[in-house]
Amino acid sequence: RKEVEQDPGPFNVPEGATVAFNCTYSNSASQSFFWYRQDCRKEPKLLMSVYSSGNEDGRFTAQLNRASQYISLLIRDSKLSDSATYLCAVNLVGNTGKLIFGQGTTLQVKP
């Protein structure tokens, strides 16, 4: 089993739709969780950190479910500009500093 897993998609949605991605992690001692956005042939950029209580930034909502060991990203009112690959990242086993990424989920928003 991979340490961090995502459904690669692609997710094809119309503008204005709500779409959700999940990311599962295998190590229950993981402490830090992040969502990144990566555009084609570019470096990943931080979208959101994921906090235990959940957090929201405009149209984006991130949640953590420790019991089931997954994080989620919800995008409301999708825009064409949201088309990208979304990567989750997990800091494994507390203080070791090992930061592992999922393979990414591709989102394509259609007019």
Add this chain to the structure above:
Amino acid sequence: DGGITQSPKYLFRKEGQNVTLSCEQNLNHDAMYWYRQDPGQGLRLIYYSQIVNDFQKGDIAEGYSVSREKKESFPLTVTSAQKNPTAFYLCASSIFGRGLMNTEAFFGQGTRLTVV
């Protein structure tokens, strides 16, 4: 401006040659990472370092080597032992201190290595 710089952006090398990719940060971050990305794939961890003069192997360290002689610098050498070195290489850094949780990682713009 603070940031993380990778050079060069594009690199071509002949098969069998070692090549070193540069990564420099002026963010005063303790932790630095090297990832490899193949087309349509996620990021795979090659090496990471939490502190100067210390580094650990990631999931795909074979055929690679690193050094961390200075806090600001974490060069990656792709050796001739790496069977399929053509890929997009990404360097990242984050604030980290022993006993503390990682903060988010920031990336350089990446180096596209092509071995012919």
